[in-house]
Amino acid sequence: SQKIEQNSEALNIQEGKTATLTCNYTNYSPAYLQWYRQDPGRGPVFLLLIRENEKEKRKERLKVTFDTTLKQSLFHITASQPADSATYLCALRGNNDMRFGAGTRLTVKP
Amino acid sequence: EAEVAQSPRYKITEKSQAVAFWCDPISGHATLYWYRQILGQGPELLVQFQDESVVDDSQLPKDRFSAERLKGVDSTLKIQPAELGDSAMYLCASSLGTSGTGYEQYFGPGTRLTVT
Structure with missing residues (x-):
């Protein structure tokens, strides 16, 4: 069966x-x-997209x-900040739709 | 900046009652999605529209859920009758193109449904 797994629930x-x-x-x-x-109680916000023929993508402090x-x-x-604390979801296209992982909750401590 | 609008933001209903959610996508976005998100899990696609047509509703529990996008703009998701297991966040998203083209999805704030 198809599976999407994101590392540990919390980081x-x-x-x-x-x-x-x-x-x-x-x-x-x-x-x-x-x-x-x-963020808690809010809808997901798009960050980055990477295609199968791309090895790496960057946007400011983010790299995929x-x-x-x-x-x-x-x-x-990189250079993480407390404001980066949130849940991060990966999503990929299945047969006909986008499927999301369960997410990883990141906490950046000052 | 244009946003996806959803209402209501919160809904409490008793089981066996009917409930409806409304979504207004970003103007010009042909594709509209309804997702259900249970706490601690990722969004699960319920239905996808391309203009007014359903592209994918394979995960929609059709015995109790229905969705429409009559004029290809705003959309309504209905549950009748609601069950306790329907308690979740219902998210609407829109995009310029279909998921096959890789367009990013813009999500609304969601409707938090609690069924008692």
Whole structure:
């Protein structure tokens, strides 16, 4: 069956460090993968999209990698700040729709 | 900046009652999605519209859920009758194109449904 797994429910890091979040998938051949940020009680907000023929994408302090051989995407936040604390969701296209992982809750401590 | 509007923001209803949610997507967005999100889980797609047509409703419990987008603009999701297990956040999203084209989705604030 198709699965999307994001690393541990919660990740705690110190301000200034790099946060690395993992998204693994099985039985998908996604054309692209997206990352979203979700704050409590609010809808997800789009951050980055990376296509299957791209290895890496960057946007300000954010970096996403996509390894279709390992079936894995890594999401990095460099120089993390307490304001980066949120749940981060990966999403990829299944057969006909977008499927989301359960998310990783990131807490950045000052 | 344009936003997806949803109402109501919160809804408490008793089981076996009917409930309806409304969504107004960003102007010009042809694709509209309804998701259900249970606490601690990712959004689960219920139905996807392309203009007024249903593209995917394979995960929609059709015995009790219905969705429409009559004029290809705003949309309504209905549950009748509501069950305790329907308690969740219902999210609406819109995008310029379909998920097959990789367009980002813009989400509304959601409707928090509690069924008692």
